Amino acid sequence: MSHKPEGFKGMATPKDTKKHAVVLLSGGLDSATVAAWLKADGFLIYALSVDYGQRHRVELNAASKMASWVGVEEHLILPMDLRPIGGSALTDPSWPIPKGGQEQDPVAADIPITYVPARNTLFLSLALGFAEARGASVIGIGVNALDYSGYPDCRPEFIAAFETLANLATREGVEGKGFQLWTPLQHMTKVEILQKAEELGVPVEQTISCYDPDASGLACGLCDSCRLRTQAFQALHG
């Protein structure tokens, strides 16, 4: 179950005597921090990245760099092309990426058009299958409920519902020791996440969070994700 840290420094890593964890690794700051955190606590890491036809494919290069830096047991990059499904600015090139800081989907004003239908449900399903096949009982995901409050599948109630599902859906959930979703960043601010990443020694400059980088991997500096990150850097380092 997702933890509610009282202060993030005291956030306990999950109990698992075998200490095998799957981490959904996107190449961004948040997921790299989760992987580094579990590794620092002695977990063996099975990293999973999904090549889902995202525009920002430089993400996958960053994910590979982070997997090497963390020292994972295995880094699985699974192709899962979501473009035929569509319905998101991140998978449909005809939709513009919002750069003004305020633009929203006109249909659903509260949910950004960078929302990908059922993405976290799908990613967690893949992570669950991977975890079961590798004997890992912890699944780490860098969801955050503060900065991404517009995404329904970043909310604590979604994470709790997925954990319930995971333990009904699988052999390990029914007959084994079950699965725990570990979401230590859920209630942290971006500044706190950055601070934790630096404390863990994450090579932050090699992560990429931009929704619309150029082909060389350069962040746009204007999308919501870039804005959040830049604000955090400024708050921490001036």
Add this chain to the structure above:
Amino acid sequence: MSHKPEGFKGMATPKDTKKHAVVLLSGGLDSATVAAWLKADGFLIYALSVDYGQRHRVELNAASKMASWVGVEEHLILPMDLRPIGGSALTDPSWPIPKGGQEQDPVAADIPITYVPARNTLFLSLALGFAEARGASVIGIGVNALDYSGYPDCRPEFIAAFETLANLATREGVEGKGFQLWTPLQHMTKVEILQKAEELGVPVEQTISCYDPDASGLACGLCDSCRLRTQAFQALHG
């Protein structure tokens, strides 16, 4: 929510004034019956098949035939290779398909080795994303709790948990009219399913349920799935 039919003839199709439904179409008898049932009730059908590296690839040909026969709006075959994850006789060629009617996974005696880790969770996640992107609020899946009681992700409590998740995970669940999982076969016997399929005019002989057909598409006649089907035919037609 999945219905509990009192008698399957009285099984109501779901209420949805727009009448758009996604159906997970495997090429087998059960999913073809669900698609035909919704179509007969006036739904527009968006069929989804997953090319997950299953041994029995002739399934996908059968799914295409069924999609044409039903007359779907769209048949999306999504490649999602689960072989790198492994952990099942259906995705790992080094595992034998049980043919003796009694063989089980030695590790978990109650769950068949044809269980694919988190498969239905994953398929339903894809169906959910597809449904949201196409504006469908009904998701039909041919799970059955009687014959497949060994699969954790065919049980009614799993289906109920997924429906809860679906309505927390998505824009449509949070801001729209939400999603309903329709599982009319859940409590039906194989004989009842076959009877319903014939009533709907499903070209049963073109469906394939075998776990291990030969390259020409010929069913093995020995795997659990073939045994169930043959028993049902004999019970119904002698």
